[in-house]
Amino acid sequence: MPRLIETETDDRIELGDLIEALETGGFDPEDEESIVAFGPALRALSNNRRFLGDLIIEELKQNCSGQRRKNQYTPQVFVLHGSSGKYLIRANFWPAETDSVVVNSGKDPFFYELPHDHNFSFLTVGHHGPGYWSDYYEYDYERTVGYSGEKVDLRFVERSRLDPGKVLLYRRHRDVHRQLPPDALSISLNILALSPASEFRHQYLFDIERSEIVKVGNPSSLESLVLLAGHCGGEEGRALVTDFADHHPSDRIRFAAVRAQAALASSADDRISVYEAAIGSDSPYVREMAAQEARRLEAVRPWLESVPAA
Ligand SMILES: [Fe+2]
Known part of the structure; x- marks a missing residue:
């Protein structure tokens, strides 16, 4: 269950006040207590009932040029401030099940009923409406390797609502x-609370009934670029793939580079050998993913060997 932050306050501030506090108040995205310290300021911004409507009207007058420039999220999100690498302030719109956008688009675009964790910590406050519901669980990330189908000890905590003014x-x-x-x-x-490593930290989608990981929910564009570098980057691209496979700090990118190396192999035997070598990795994630790929290729080896080389 997210940590409930007690923030009983009638203070009301502007968005600029919150930004100034974050910029000058020692906000540290790696320190839980530092993040918690800004809960009252977020609540005070939420007490301001005008700022969000005013900002949306301004954006509409500018043909949403600000959002087009700085918002990499889906239209459900309105970015309020995102210039710092340490934090981002945003508003999220949560339609009801009977609202036409959900009736016509389904629940997936809004992440409804898709159990997940987050690869960054964040403060949230219920700002408008009754608030979304959640079934909350906890798990132990440090004991998790991260492959699809991995069993995870998900512990149910409670179902509750992000009530108006509630800060979590x-x-x-x-x-x-x-x-x-x-x-x-x-x-x-x-x-x-952001950091340069956020992109490479795993966010998982879970299957609650099976108590297992479905998949990593935040694939990095680097993973597909590494594959392309191997295929299209010539000698320099292949050297980069080798370097990433051996040294990249993200185990997900290291495995993507191993896949790129395997894709360059000229025979089924050589491809399997690449994965077998990666099973010796010091990363549990690379080891498990490589073992899965080696088993998958062994299973389809007769078919692979029947396909004429290009
Ligand atoms: Fe979420």
Whole structure:
């Protein structure tokens, strides 16, 4: 269950005040207590009932040029401030199940009923409407390798709602939620705690009934670029693939580079050998993924050997 932050306050601030506090108040995205310290300021911004409507009207007058420039999320998200590498402030819109956007687009675009954790910590406050529901679970990230189908000890905590004014800290790699639509359109405000490593930390999608990982939910564009570098980058590209396979700090990128090396192999035997060598990796993730690929290739070896070389 995310950590409940007590923030009873009638203070009301502007978005600029919150940004200034984050910039000058020693916000540390790696320190849970530092993040928690900004809970009251987020609540005070939420007490300001005008700022969000005013900002949306301004964006509409500018043909949404600001959002087009700085918002990499789906239209459900309105980015409020994102210039710092340490944090991002955003508003999230949560339609109800009966709202036409859910009726016509389904629940997946809003992450409803897709149990997941987060690869960053964030503060959230219920800003408008009754608030979305969640079934909350916890798990132990440090005991997790991260491959699809891996069993995980998911411990149910409770079902609760992000009520108006309620401030929670979602702790990265610990709090899992199965999010459910609110009873009426709702809005939450977030302060995301970011770091350069956030992209490479795993976010997982879970199967609650089977208590296992479905897949990594935040694939990096680097993974497909590494494959392309091997195929299209000539000698320099192949050298980069080798370097990434041996030294990249992210085990997900290291395995992507191993896949790129295997894809360059000229025979089924050589391809399997690449994966067998990677089973000796010091990374449990690379070891398991390589073992899975080696087994998969062994199973289809007769078919691979029947395909004429290009
Ligand atoms: Fe979430």
